[in-house]
Amino acid sequence: MLSSRRLVPLSYVCICGFWPSDFLQVPLRSSFFRRVAPAVVERGAILNGFRTFCSSKDLSLEKCVPCKRKDLSPMTEGSANVLKPKVPEWELLNDSGVMKLCRKWKVKNFLLGLEFFKIVADLAESEGHHPDLHLVGWNNLTIEIWTHACGGLTENDFILAAKIDRLPFQSYLK
Numbered sequence: 001m002l003s004s005r006r007l008v009p010l011s012y013v014c015i016c017g018f019w020p021s022d023f024l025q026v027p028l029r030s031s032f033f034r035r036v037a038p039a040v041v042e043r044g045a046i047l048n049g050f051r052t053f054c055s056s057k058d059l060s061l062e063k064c065v066p067c068k069r070k071d072l073s074p075m076t077e078g079s080a081n082v083l084k085p086k087v088p089e090w091e092l093l094n095d096s097g098v099m100k101l102c103r104k105w106k107v108k109n110f111l112l113g114l115e116f117f118k119i120v121a122d123l124a125e126s127e128g129h130h131p132d133l134h135l136v137g138w139n140n141l142t143i144e145i146w147t148h149a150c151g152g153l154t155e156n157d158f159i160l161a162a163k164i165d166r167l168p169f170q171s172y173l174k
């Protein structure tokens with residue numbers, strides 16, 4: 001389904017009801033955009049020209065797209081902050097200029113930590129988009145998500161984070 005979604009160049013935020021029919025193109029620089037930005041993300045929008053969320057409130061229902069575009073560029077901190085409320089458990093990290101999503105868990109034991117990562121790995125493979133996995137001190141897990149192809153954040157990262165949040169990990173945690 002996603003292949004039908006064209007990637008459009010960044011110049012407007014497109015508010016859509018249903019892809020690709022009823023677009024209202026709003027110049028990013030307009031005061032209208034600044035006022036409606038959060039609502040735009042709620043209703044569905046193109047941020048950084050990569051895709052429209054077609055009014056899905058839940059990013060975990062979206063699919064990651066291949067990061068093959070030569071001109072793929074990371075989203076701005078402003079765009080990241082607009083999407084951040086959709087993955088409230090994650091924090092935005094600026095790692096030497098590379099913006100990433102980061103979340104930590106403490107699991108009951110080492111083997112559950114590896115099982116946790118295996119489940120995340122299977123999800124990542126199915127999405128074709130992969131997190132950085134850290135397991136330290138036997139039971140401290142950290143997952144960092146960013147788009148390596150452009151050295152920053154894209155919608156794929158927020159989608160993967162939202163999908164990870166829906167995995168059934170409660171029984172793994174301390």
Ligand SMILES: C[C@H](O)[C@H](O)[C@H]1CNC2=NC(N)=NC(=O)C2=N1
Nearest residue numbers: 066067128129130146147148149
């Ligand atoms: C074509 C495919 O999208 C790329 O090989 C994927 C694989 N998984 C990936 N994962 C992440 N996090 N960033 C990437 O740039 C990336 N590229």
